[in-house]
Amino acid sequence: MKDFRVAERPLLQVEGLSKFYGTRIGCEGVSFDLWPGEVMGIVGESGSGKTTLLNCLAGHQAPDAGRVIFDCEYGPQDTVTMSEPARRRLSRTDWAFVHQHAHEGLRMNVSAGGNVGERLMAVGARHYGDIRGRALDWLERVEIPGDRIDDRPSAFSGGMRQRLQIARNLVTGPRLVFMDEPTGGLDVSVQARLLDLLRGLVREMGLSAIVVTHDLAVVRLLADRLMVMKDGHVVEQGLTDQVLDDPQHGYTQLLVSSVLQV
Amino acid sequence: MTDYNFAYLDEQTKRMIRRAILKGLAIPGYQVPFASREMPMPYGWGTGGVQVSAAVMTPEDTFKVIDQGADDTTNAVSIRKFFEKTARIATTERTSEATVIQTRHRIPEEPLRAGQILVYQVPIPEPLRFLEPSEVETRKMHALEEYGLMHVKLYEDISRHGHISTAYAYPVKVEGRYVMDPSPIPKFDNPKLEMEAIQLFGAGREQRIYALPPHCRVVSLDFEDHPFDPSKADHPCGLCGAEDSYLDEVIMDDAGGRMFVCSDTDFCRDRREAGHRGAMAAGTEAPA
Secondary structure, eight states: OOOOSOOSSOSEEEEEEEEEETTEEEEEEEEEEEOTTOEEEEEOOTTSSHHHHHHHHTTSSOOSEEEEEEEETTEEEETTTSOHHHHHHHHHTTEEEEOSSHHHHSOTTSOHHHHHHHHHHHTTOOOHHHHHHHHHHHHHHTTOOGGGTTSOGGGSOHHHHHHHHHHHHHTTOOSEEEEESTTTTOOHHHHHHHHHHHHHHHHHHTOEEEEEESOHHHHHHHOSEEEEEETTEEEEEEEHHHHHHSOOSHHHHHHHHTSOOO | OOSSOTTSSOHHHHHHHHHHHHHHHHSTTOOEEOOOOOOSSOTTSSHHHHHHHHHHOOTTOEEEEEETTBSSSHHHHHHHHHHHHHHOOEEOSOGGGOSEEEEESOOOSSOOOTTOEEEEEOSOOOTTTTTOOOHHHHHHHHHTTOOHHHHHHHHHHHHHHSSOOOOBSOOEEETTTEEEOOOSOBGGGGGGGSOSSEEEEEETTTTEEEEEOTTOOEEEOOBTTBOOOOOOOSSOOTTTOOSSSOEEEEEOSSSSOEEEEESOHHHHHHHHHTTOOOTTOTTOOOOO
């Protein structure tokens, strides 16, 4: 269960983060705090800078200005200026990144067990039996049958691949998960199952997460807090229900009213 | 008189290669880039090994070439002749008499001693190549010592075959730092990588040289519950009866007949000259 004790300091503090592509704006002046156990949604249309922002936060791209301060085990550290080895170590221990397309986050020519075990081996696990045991445990948690452990992801359906990617990321017990359109490209029933799974894992493990999506239903289900982006700027942020039920900014109103009602 | 410069390569090229070798010896297991030259032989036939041999060779050296342990195969014979012609150097088939030994895919059975140099022909120097296609990324992984991926390969072996099925080019960790491909030697030879002689690895097409100085600590990667096993065919040599040497399986006929013989021909001949006889040696004479 989520630990409701008040944390001393935010897990992630973002201050004035900007990224430019030449004269074009990727994202500009983004600031927010993310507290332990909190799930933050970032919504906006294509080209609004959501993915640029996420890549800058996760260290995949170098921002042009601003600070991303993560509460490491040895105190808050600016991940933008920290050394590359330290940042890469973070990204395989305390951080996890779930890609929109599972094949970007998986090794397609390595078995499901090997995919889940890779992060364990990267942090020093050297006991085959233990690694396999934990891989089996995680496959079960993401509802992949144990007898598929030696199959390659190329033999998996889209939904299974995405769940495998999640297992691979969460096996080392990260504290912060970045998700880029985790349900993109999946059909609705598979989406629903994946969201259900994600919600369960986030609550159970007390994960903090930043979820980028253009699907308002995803943030409604997953996110505690919501940030709306347009043209590289944050135009509105607040509690998810508040933003979605009572949108203040013109663009947010447009976004909310554009959702098809079945 | 020969029209070739000593050992074919010009002196500047040899200096360049020697610098790469010295750097490799100073950083055991690190792949040093070098400007590999076009050699009068195809890539894959030992262009890297030949360049390294040419760079370390002196007129006083005695040279031996083995290919899969044998002195008399095409590759070994032609490289030996190449240096006989271009360096006028003494050659031998006896491991103990040689000072420079160029090898493809084997380490001689007879322990090498200080003062000898073993030169390997390396097809693919990058142990992470088939796991991570990007060279930029693999260099970064070496630099940052991120070697978890190497174990993913061993994990895959066990999950598919029940044991680590990698039988040659078995990855090793050198002096607790660099993960290295020992070239396609059988894993039976891996424990011999810790030796008195200098070991140099040359990859011509890939333009890399790396090295192991004498008495370097070389550990074969494994899992705690699946330890490294330097296995060989469970037979004695059919000709000399050796039980501790690496064996080749030779098909005798199309009715399932086969025999196992030492892959190191010099070692096998030495033993037969010393009077050892294997079960299938009847009628065969030890070569003079």
